[in-house]
Every structure is written in structure tokens, then in C-alpha cells.
Amino acid sequence: MASAKETYRAELRAAARQLGERCLYSAAKWAAELLVGVDLDAAPASSAAMDSPSSSSAAAGRLLHLHRSGGSSFRHRPRPGGGSSSEAGTPLGGVSYVSTPIPDDDAFDSGGDKYLLAKTYFDCREYRRAAHVLQNQAGRKAVFLRCYALYMAGEKRKEAEMIELEGSLGKSNAVNQELVALERELSTHRRTGSIDSFGLYLYGLVLRDKGCEGLARTILVESVNSYPWNWSAWSELQSLCTSSDILNNLNLKNHWMKDFFLASTYLELKMHEEALKRYERLMGVFRCSGYIQAQIATVQYSMRDLDEAEMIFEELLRTDPFRVDSMDIYSNLLYAKESLTALSFLAHRVFLTDKYRPESCCIIANYYSLKGQHEKSVLYFQRALKLNRKYLSAWTLMGHEYVELKNTPAAIDAYRRAVDINPRDFRAWYGLGQIYEMMGMPFYALYYFRKSSYLQPNDARLWIAMAQCYESDPLQMIEEAIKCYERAANSNDTEGIALHQLAKLHGMLGQSEEAAVYYKKDLERMEVEERQGQNFVEALLFLAKHYKSIGSFEEAEHYCTRLLDYAGPEKETAKNMLQGIKRLQSGFPSMDIDHFAL
Incomplete structure (x- = not known):
């Protein structure tokens, strides 16, 4: 009996061939890449095993680290109580995947030669010729390729009409004229049971x-x-699958490919922990898979673990130096870290590899944006969209560039095109909120900020943006702003904006005790990060005044003494406060000039 790993390899090998013969080249490429990524010494855990209590308890801690000393793959760290990495990849509790037989092809029946000719025409993008050659062929494979060729011919004509009517980036109501006939034919085949899985696709x-x-x-x-x-x-x-409810209601068989689907969908739905757990388990079998490594890096990037994601992308490029897939995500990461040198190197590499890929244009656009050359950045985003008008990131990032160029109408259009493609793109909703806030329309801005925070509830930046909108002069909704800052503070606000603003707002409302709590937290954060600036001095001064006012002279003296290390008016204030504290402690009336009205 063949081992599990050989079964996966046999399935993927057959799939790559069958998908390629049907001109489904992206799927064939994916299967072939996964085939060579199969680890020869492991078998995957089932979906049911992943969801079992034993698996959940083993999920604590980090699973991956980058192995740079020799091989190109990742290595698993044993989880606490989880056993070795080989055990982690083994099905638990006797649960196994369903067995799906590999279908036989009908390629070389009586019409095999015509199918070969039609496929050649399809490869040359002569779709209608391909469909014409197969018009009298009844085999399922021939029917699929004929219908697929008609579909692609309709898409090709639709693209041409859109360019003719509205330009390469314009909006258009052009539709694929083959859809009605194809729906009629394919629905008939489904009713009669003469359709295969490719026809269903x-x-x-x-x-x-x-x-x-x-x-x-x-x-x-x-x-x-x-x-x-x-x-x-x-x-x-x-x-x-635009929500977890839709995903959970799908009646899917428990094949091992389902795990790839669930992991990818979890990532799209911002369920990052669940996605990471799935991919880490799959790495037990597909240890050398560049796809899984790129997906894990994308998850880490989405979780703001930029250093870990950067390490994975670097290793991925080292082992696959001509890779372009997912490198646009890597360029976004380098942009966020302001790593101009690394981004320049990446842009140069993809330009030499394939400068007419949408991802390549996006990477080059990011490079120019980081250099402050926003006009050139827009130009390359437009090139990316000419190559793929549904390229979501390009629309969103081009909107950011238009904001930098103060071109508000173009920015709004770009963001709206992005949410038309994917209503779950929180960055585009956030961009729209920023624009309407700049235009002095806070209620519109709040609507868009709420949309973005709903889609990405653990991103502190979105809550801070909403809080600042509530805090602005037209609204002055301080209580609502405080609620948003509290959400930001609980969402890993790395910049510390939320804590400082919470302290200030509570102080404005006369809630000194609450303000003191947040000032102390902010002070502790700045001390840990070794940051000293105006916020640091402001926190010391408030705490000194607060503790003096409630009679905690020892605490007040502590903060006043720390203020003496800083130049400026705060130092003089601290000296006066220390003198006042000493008078109060010695029983003399205070001579603090702050107590006298002018």
C-alpha cells in the first residue's frame, strides 16, 4: 500500500497534467509547485484533527523559525507538550481524509486530434477558432474546452469594449456576451448529468x-x-465566502485540499490566528512549498509582525530568486519599514525578471512612493491596472498616492473602485474616511472609519483615526473619542498615541484619577522604549500636580525631582512645586503663585 506522501504526490502529479491539458494553467502551476513542495517524510493532519482539543492545546507558542544554515525550508519547533515535528504532521485520533479517485481522461477518443488542435489555438489566444474546432465533439473534456474557449473569447471582447468606450482604466457596463448561452448549455448538461467537475467550475x-x-x-x-x-x-x-457564516455552511468533503482553502479563506476574512495554525500544520507535509511560506509571511505581515514576515520573504527570495508571486506584499512590508535599499533591490530584481507583471509594476510604484516621487508612483500603479484592472492593491495604493498629491477626486475614485472589487478591503474604507475628514465632512468620515474598523477590529490605527474624528472641532464628542482610544490601547497601539490621548481627555473632563492612571501607563511605556520627549515631560508634570493636589507629597516630590532633569518652563514649575511641598510639610502656608488669581 502506497504511503500517504506518495498518494499526495501521485494526486498532484496527475492534477497538474490534467489541469494543463484543459488550459487551466494557474491551477496547473499551483499543483505542480505544491508537488515539489511535498516533504518525503511526513503526512498531514486532517481538518478534524486540527480542530481537536489536543491540537488546540498544542497551538500555544511559535511553530516556525527560519532555517538559514543549509536547506531552503522551514523547520518546526516542538510545541509545549506537542511532541516532535513528525508527530505534529500525523493524523490524530484515527481520523483520515476522504479518498477521491483521480478521474480518467477522455482526451484521445475519436476526437483526440481535434482536441489537440483546439488546445493549440487556445494557447495562441485564438479562442473562437478553438471553440469552432470542437463544436461537434461530445466528450466531456472537449465540451469543457469549447465552453471555456467561448467564455474567454467573451472576456477578451469585453475588455476590448471597455477600452474602446472608457479607456484602459475607465468604468464600463460592458458584459461578456457569451454568458447567457453558456449558462443555458451548462445548466442543461448539469441536469442531464453529462457535466464533469471542470464543467461545473x-x-x-x-x-x-x-x-x-x-x-x-x-x-x-x-x-x-x-x-x-x-x-x-x-x-x-x-x-x-464573504463571511464566516457562509464559510461554515459550505458542505465540503474532508479532502486535504480543503485545508488549503480554509487557511486561505481565513486569511481573507482576517482570521489570522486560524489561518496561521492551518498553514503551520500543512508545513508538516509540504515543508518545501513556496506557496505556504509566502502565505505564512502574508499572515505575519497582516498581524503586524513585520520582522518575522521579512525573514520569511528573504528566505523565499533566496531559494526562488525569480519569483514575482506575493512579492508585492513583501514590497508593502518594506515600505512600512521604510527600507528603501531593500525595496530598491527588490524593484530592480522584478523589473529584470518580468517588468510587465502587475505585481512588478506595484513594487516599482511602492519604491517611487517611498522616495517621495508620487507622480511616478501613480504612473506605475496605472500600468499595473492596465495589465489587471481588478488588481485590488493597486487601486488602494494609488488612492494613497493621490492623497499625497492632494488630488481628492482621483483618490476617492480609486478607493471606490477598490471597494467595488472587494468590499472587505479595510484600507480603502480607511482611505475614504481620511479624505472626507480632510474635506471637513466628519460624519461621512466616521461612516467609513467604522466600516474599516469593523473589517479590521484589532488595528489600533483605525480606532485612533475614528477617535481623532470624534475629537475634532466640528464634533467634540469626547466620550465617544475616549471609547475609541480605549479600543486602540487594547489593540497593541505600538506608537502609544491612545494612552497619551486618553490621559489628556480625562484631564480635560476633570477626571484626574483616570488621567493619572493613563499618564502612568504612558510613562511606563516610554521608559521601556527609552523614549523621552514632550509627552514624557507632560506626563511627569501632570502626575506631580495631581499627587500634590491629593496630598501624596512623596509621590509629587518624586515626579518633581525627575522634572528637574529637563530644561524649559516645566523645570521652574517643578522647583516652585518642590518649595511649596516643603512648606506644606513643615506646616507653613503655601506661597505657590498658582494659588493667587491675577
Whole structure:
């Protein structure tokens, strides 16, 4: 009996061939890359095992670290009480995956030569010629390729119409004219049972394009249940899972490909911990998979663990130096860290590798943006969108560039195009909020900030933006601002803005005790980070005055003494306060000039 690892390899090897023969090249590439990423000494844990209590308890601690000394792969650290890494990749509790037979192809039946000709035409982007060659072929494989060629011909014509009518980046109501006929034919094949999983995948695409999302999900579930190795079908299904409720209601078979789907969908739904756990478990088998490594790095980036994500991306580039996939995420990371040298090197590398990839254009745009050359940055984002007008990141980041250029209408248009593509893009909603705040329209800004914080509830920056909007002069809703700053403080506010503002706002409301608590927390944070500035002095001064006012002279003296180390008016104030404290302690009346009205 073949081992589990050999079974996975055999399945992926057959899938890469079958997908390629059907011109599903992205899915074929994905399967082939995963094939060579299979570790020869492990087997994956099942979905049920991942959700078991024993697996959950083992999830504490970090699982991965980068192994730089020799090989290109990651190595697992044993979790506390979790055993060795080989055990971590073994199915638990006797639960196993369902067995899905690899279907036989009907490629070389009586129409095999015509199929070969049609595939050649398809590869040359002569889609209608490909469909014409297969018009009298009845085999399922031939029917799929004919319908797929018609679908692609319709997409090609739709793109041409959009450019002719509105330009390369304009909006247009152009539609794929083949959708109606394809839906009619494919629905008939489904009713008669003469459709295969690939036909179901195409039927799902057609229904999605027509706006029938519920039925499209049902059809795509049927497709992946009957042929689970088509990653393109899983990806389309993921795009239709816009909430965890929809995801949990899918009736999916427990095939090992389901784990890849769940991990990717968790990442899209911002369920980062769940996504990371899935990918870490899958690394037990697909240890050399560049895809999984890139996804883990993306999760770490989304969780703001920039250093860990950067290490993974660096290792990924070292082992696959001509890789472009996911490198746009890496460029965003380098931009966030303001690593101009590394970003310059990455931009130069992808330019030499394939400068006409949308990801390459986005990376180069990020480089110019970090240099402050925003006009050039916009130019490269526009190039990326000419290559792929549904490239979400390019629309969002181009909106940021238009904000820098003070081109408000263009920024609003870019952000709105982004949320049209993906309503869950919190960055675009946040960008819209910023623009309307700049335009002096705080209620509009609050609406968009709320949308962004709903989608990314653990991002302190979004709560701070909303709080500042509440705090602004037109609104002055201090209590609401305090609530938002509290959420930010509980969401790992690395810049410490929330604590300082909470202290100031409580002080404004006369809530000295609450203000003192937050000033002390802020002071402790700045001491740990070895930061000293105006906020540090402000905290010392407030605490000195507060403790003096409530009669805690020892505490007040402590903070006054610390203020003596700083130049400026605060130093003189501290000296006067110390003199006043000594008079009070000695029984003499205070001569603090602050007590006299002018």
C-alpha cells in the first residue's frame, strides 16, 4: 500500500497534467509547485484533527523559525507538550481524509486530434477558432474546452469594449456576451448529468459573473467535491465566502485540499490566528512549498509582525530568486519599514525578471512612493491596472498616492473602485474616511472609519483615526473619542498615541484619577522604549500636580525631582512645586503663585 506522501504526490502529479491539458494553467502551476513542495517524510493532519482539543492545546507558542544554515525550508519547533515535528504532521485520533479517485481522461477518443488542435489555438489566444474546432465533439473534456474557449473569447471582447468606450482604466457596463448561452448549455448538461467537475467550475464562473452568487457557491462546492485538486475552483469559491457564516455552511468533503482553502479563506476574512495554525500544520507535509511560506509571511505581515514576515520573504527570495508571486506584499512590508535599499533591490530584481507583471509594476510604484516621487508612483500603479484592472492593491495604493498629491477626486475614485472589487478591503474604507475628514465632512468620515474598523477590529490605527474624528472641532464628542482610544490601547497601539490621548481627555473632563492612571501607563511605556520627549515631560508634570493636589507629597516630590532633569518652563514649575511641598510639610502656608488669581 502506497504511503500517504506518495498518494499526495501521485494526486498532484496527475492534477497538474490534467489541469494543463484543459488550459487551466494557474491551477496547473499551483499543483505542480505544491508537488515539489511535498516533504518525503511526513503526512498531514486532517481538518478534524486540527480542530481537536489536543491540537488546540498544542497551538500555544511559535511553530516556525527560519532555517538559514543549509536547506531552503522551514523547520518546526516542538510545541509545549506537542511532541516532535513528525508527530505534529500525523493524523490524530484515527481520523483520515476522504479518498477521491483521480478521474480518467477522455482526451484521445475519436476526437483526440481535434482536441489537440483546439488546445493549440487556445494557447495562441485564438479562442473562437478553438471553440469552432470542437463544436461537434461530445466528450466531456472537449465540451469543457469549447465552453471555456467561448467564455474567454467573451472576456477578451469585453475588455476590448471597455477600452474602446472608457479607456484602459475607465468604468464600463460592458458584459461578456457569451454568458447567457453558456449558462443555458451548462445548466442543461448539469441536469442531464453529462457535466464533469471542470464543467461545473466553468458553470460557477458564469453564474458568478451574472450575479447569482448563492447558486455559484453551490455549483463550485459540487466541483471541488468531485475534483478537489483544481485550485482555481477553490479560489473562486473563496471569493464568494464573504463571511464566516457562509464559510461554515459550505458542505465540503474532508479532502486535504480543503485545508488549503480554509487557511486561505481565513486569511481573507482576517482570521489570522486560524489561518496561521492551518498553514503551520500543512508545513508538516509540504515543508518545501513556496506557496505556504509566502502565505505564512502574508499572515505575519497582516498581524503586524513585520520582522518575522521579512525573514520569511528573504528566505523565499533566496531559494526562488525569480519569483514575482506575493512579492508585492513583501514590497508593502518594506515600505512600512521604510527600507528603501531593500525595496530598491527588490524593484530592480522584478523589473529584470518580468517588468510587465502587475505585481512588478506595484513594487516599482511602492519604491517611487517611498522616495517621495508620487507622480511616478501613480504612473506605475496605472500600468499595473492596465495589465489587471481588478488588481485590488493597486487601486488602494494609488488612492494613497493621490492623497499625497492632494488630488481628492482621483483618490476617492480609486478607493471606490477598490471597494467595488472587494468590499472587505479595510484600507480603502480607511482611505475614504481620511479624505472626507480632510474635506471637513466628519460624519461621512466616521461612516467609513467604522466600516474599516469593523473589517479590521484589532488595528489600533483605525480606532485612533475614528477617535481623532470624534475629537475634532466640528464634533467634540469626547466620550465617544475616549471609547475609541480605549479600543486602540487594547489593540497593541505600538506608537502609544491612545494612552497619551486618553490621559489628556480625562484631564480635560476633570477626571484626574483616570488621567493619572493613563499618564502612568504612558510613562511606563516610554521608559521601556527609552523614549523621552514632550509627552514624557507632560506626563511627569501632570502626575506631580495631581499627587500634590491629593496630598501624596512623596509621590509629587518624586515626579518633581525627575522634572528637574529637563530644561524649559516645566523645570521652574517643578522647583516652585518642590518649595511649596516643603512648606506644606513643615506646616507653613503655601506661597505657590498658582494659588493667587491675577
